[in-house]
Amino acid sequence: MQTMRDLQQTPQMRPTRDGFGEGLVEAARRDPAVVAVCADLVESTRMQAMHDTFPERFIEIGVSEQLLVAMSAGLAMAGKIPFIASYAMFCPGRAWEQVRTNLCLNEANVKIAGAHAGVSVGPDGATHQAVEDIAIMRVIPHMTVVVPCDAVQTKKATLAVAERFGPAYVRFGREKSPVVTTEEMPFEIGKAQRLREGGDVAIVACGILLYNALRAAEELARDESIECSVINNHTIKPIDEAALVDAAQRCGAVVTVEEHQVHGGMGSAVAEVLALRHPVPMEFVGVQDRFGQSGKPEELIELYGMGVESIKESVRRVLARKR
Amino acid sequence: MGSLSSERMSLLQEKATAIRRDIIEMLAQAKSGHTAGSLDMADVFAVMYFHVLRHDPANPLWEDRDRLILSAGHICPVRYAAMAEAGYFPRAELATLRALGSRLQGHPERKYLPALETTSGPLGGGLAQGAGMAYAAKMDAKSWRVYIVTSDGEHQAGLHWEAVLFAGKNKLDNVVCIVDRNFIQIDGSTEQVMPLEPLRDKYEAFNWNVLEIDGNDIAALCDAADRARSTAGKPTVIIARTVPGKGVSFIEGDFRWHGKPPTKEEAELALRELSTVGEAR
Numbered sequence: 001m002q003t004m005r006d007l008q009q010t011p012q013m014r015p016t017r018d019g020f021g022e023g024l025v026e027a028a029r030r031d032p033a034v035v036a037v038c039a040d041l042v043e044s045t046r047m048q049a050m051h052d053t054f055p056e057r058f059i060e061i062g063v064s065e066q067l068l069v070a071m072s073a074g075l076a077m078a079g080k081i082p083f084i085a086s087y088a089m090f091c092p093g094r095a096w097e098q099v100r101t102n103l104c105l106n107e108a109n110v111k112i113a114g115a116h117a118g119v120s121v122g123p124d125g126a127t128h129q130a131v132e133d134i135a136i137m138r139v140i141p142h143m144t145v146v147v148p149c150d151a152v153q154t155k156k157a158t159l160a161v162a163e164r165f166g167p168a169y170v171r172f173g174r175e176k177s178p179v180v181t182t183e184e185m186p187f188e189i190g191k192a193q194r195l196r197e198g199g200d201v202a203i204v205a206c207g208i209l210l211y212n213a214l215r216a217a218e219e220l221a222r223d224e225s226i227e228c229s230v231i232n233n234h235t236i237k238p239i240d241e242a243a244l245v246d247a248a249q250r251c252g253a254v255v256t257v258e259e260h261q262v263h264g265g266m267g268s269a270v271a272e273v274l275a276l277r278h279p280v281p282m283e284f285v286g287v288q289d290r291f292g293q294s295g296k297p298e299e300l301i302e303l304y305g306m307g308v309e310s311i312k313e314s315v316r317r318v319l320a321r322k323r
Numbered sequence: 324m325g326s327l328s329s330e331r332m333s334l335l336q337e338k339a340t341a342i343r344r345d346i347i348e349m350l351a352q353a354k355s356g357h358t359a360g361s362l363d364m365a366d367v368f369a370v371m372y373f374h375v376l377r378h379d380p381a382n383p384l385w386e387d388r389d390r391l392i393l394s395a396g397h398i399c400p401v402r403y404a405a406m407a408e409a410g411y412f413p414r415a416e417l418a419t420l421r422a423l424g425s426r427l428q429g430h431p432e433r434k435y436l437p438a439l440e441t442t443s444g445p446l447g448g449g450l451a452q453g454a455g456m457a458y459a460a461k462m463d464a465k466s467w468r469v470y471i472v473t474s475d476g477e478h479q480a481g482l483h484w485e486a487v488l489f490a491g492k493n494k495l496d497n498v499v500c501i502v503d504r505n506f507i508q509i510d511g512s513t514e515q516v517m518p519l520e521p522l523r524d525k526y527e528a529f530n531w532n533v534l535e536i537d538g539n540d541i542a543a544l545c546d547a548a549d550r551a552r553s554t555a556g557k558p559t560v561i562i563a564r565t566v567p568g569k570g571v572s573f574i575e576g577d578f579r580w581h582g583k584p585p586t587k588e589e590a591e592l593a594l595r596e597l598s599t600v601g602e603a604r
Contacts, residue, residue: 035462056462057462059458061485062488064482064485064488064489066448066481067451067482067485067486070448070452070455070486071451071454071455071458071489073451073452074441074451074453074455074456074457074458074459075455075458076455077455078455078456078460079459079463080459080462098451101443101444101445101448102442102448105432105442106442107433
């Protein structure tokens with residue numbers, strides 16, 4: 001089990017996208033082949049620091065997400081390691097065929113940074129809230145899909161995909177969210193992290209909702225004597241099958257938690273593994289086949305059933321099915 | 324820039340005819356594939372592989388090679404034939420086109436044959452990838468050039484024009500986009516399906532150097548490549564007006580030959596026509 005920050009304290013709040021911005025500059029420092037390409041969202045995707053630090057390795061292309069992917073495939077084939085950024089809704093959302101053909105089929109070494117994912121984008125509304133992106137990325141062969149849980153981990157994930165050859169998708173959010181992990185915690189693509197030990201139910205979460213999962217586990221233990229394991233399943237592809245099977249064997253019931261449609265996302269990926277290797281009762285916390293809308297991020301997380309209470313309810317439900 | 328020697332001219336003509344014969348044989352053997360566009364681009368590919376490109380078939384991934392991208396992946400038989408003629412792989416392999424296990428996939432795949440440079444087929448994406456390569460070459464102060472062969476039909480795709488904007492903005496004078504302007508696409512005439520004219524004006528408005536030539540005229544193609552090379556500060560588009568199905572009388576000019584292969588009998592007829600090309604000159 002890994003140690004993390006103490007949740008009893010008021011958590012430090014930072015947007016995950018800040019971790020991307022820092023990680024990108026660091027990756028560029030480490031490897032001169034790293035370049036950045038942006039589709040008119042330099043500040044909000046946190047590419048500003050890269051733009052300021054390495055202006056000759058920064059390319060602005062305007063509002064053209066298909067070009068963002070296809071042109072960057074060309075850069076990669078000429079030896080560069082492009083990081084490309086837009087809102088997840090537009091890239092990969094708008095550029096799916098280019099991602100499939102030019103990056104994955106072609107095995108181009110391009111890293112997609114999908115910003116503003118999830119309903120927690122808030123007031124911008126459904127058009128800008130990507131809740132299908134994990135599904136459309138993980139289905140493509142050769143793609144790596146990483147959804148880090150906080151700003152600290154997003155920086156590590158950015159550095160990790162830079163060093164791993166091949167197309168990759170890193171997803172992060174807009175709002176400030178609790179920092180759960182520490183600088184010292186190791187991060188490895190494809191290695192899930194067990195952050196809490198408990199034998200009743202395994203909660204498997206990714207992204208900023210990991211914090212809600214941890215809170216739910218803590219409250220259930222305190223108030224209802226329900227002991228949950230909590231697993232940070234940050235890599236959706238390649239998924240950590242061993243960790244998932246182990247969790248299912250230990251607990252006999254699983255709840256997945258993600259800020260994404262319940263169809264096709266991380267939860268589905270977990271179900272695919274467990275259905276084959278160790279079937280147990282499962283519940284899925286996420287967006288239930290609906291579109292988002294305008295509102296405050298925390299309001300939307302609650303309304304769409306991804307708050308702490310919803311997770312607790314799913315744990316109780318799965319526990320009842322287990323018995 | 325200089326006029327072609329008569330020896331070079333005969334060589335290029337012979338290669339174009341050999342490529343056309345290979346195309347007919349490959350497509351008849353495969354029993355599927357795109358005939359008209361493959362035939363009409365035989366002159367372009369002969370000129371590219373035997374006159375324009377800096378390349379080494381024995382060392383296909385030579386770092387300083389010019390890059391040739393086939394954006395309109397469906398006419399890959401013409402590229403495969405030209406590559407075989409140039410020595411990238413044995414001509415016998417052409418017979419495996421579109422067959423299980425072949426390196427010659429139905430649309431070009433770099434994973435199977437790295438000298439293809441890209442994987443293509445979904446239309447409109449080649450110029451964007453070529454522009455990315457050209458941008459990287461500029462970043463690294465490399466002198467290699469990028470040639471992208473496009474169809475006219477794929478000029479209806481938004482992505483292509485995003486790339487036209489990008490290459491214009493960045494003054495990528497190491498980019499040459501060749502348009503197979505044969506006026507046909509699957510559903511009929513380009514000008515009926517979704518008009519592209521005035522194509523020259525469109526490229527000029529995007530700050531490109533525009534050359535409009537007869538795309539079946541070998542001397543004109545060589546000359547256009549020279550003029551593109553000596554144009555600084557702008558990417559060049561060569562609008563190559565071609566006759567679809569060029570070289571085989573009963574295929575020429577008929578859009579129904581866009582996406583079908585010749586039968587065995589049609590292939591024999593076509594090969595007979597193509598065997599007399601050299602003698603008629």
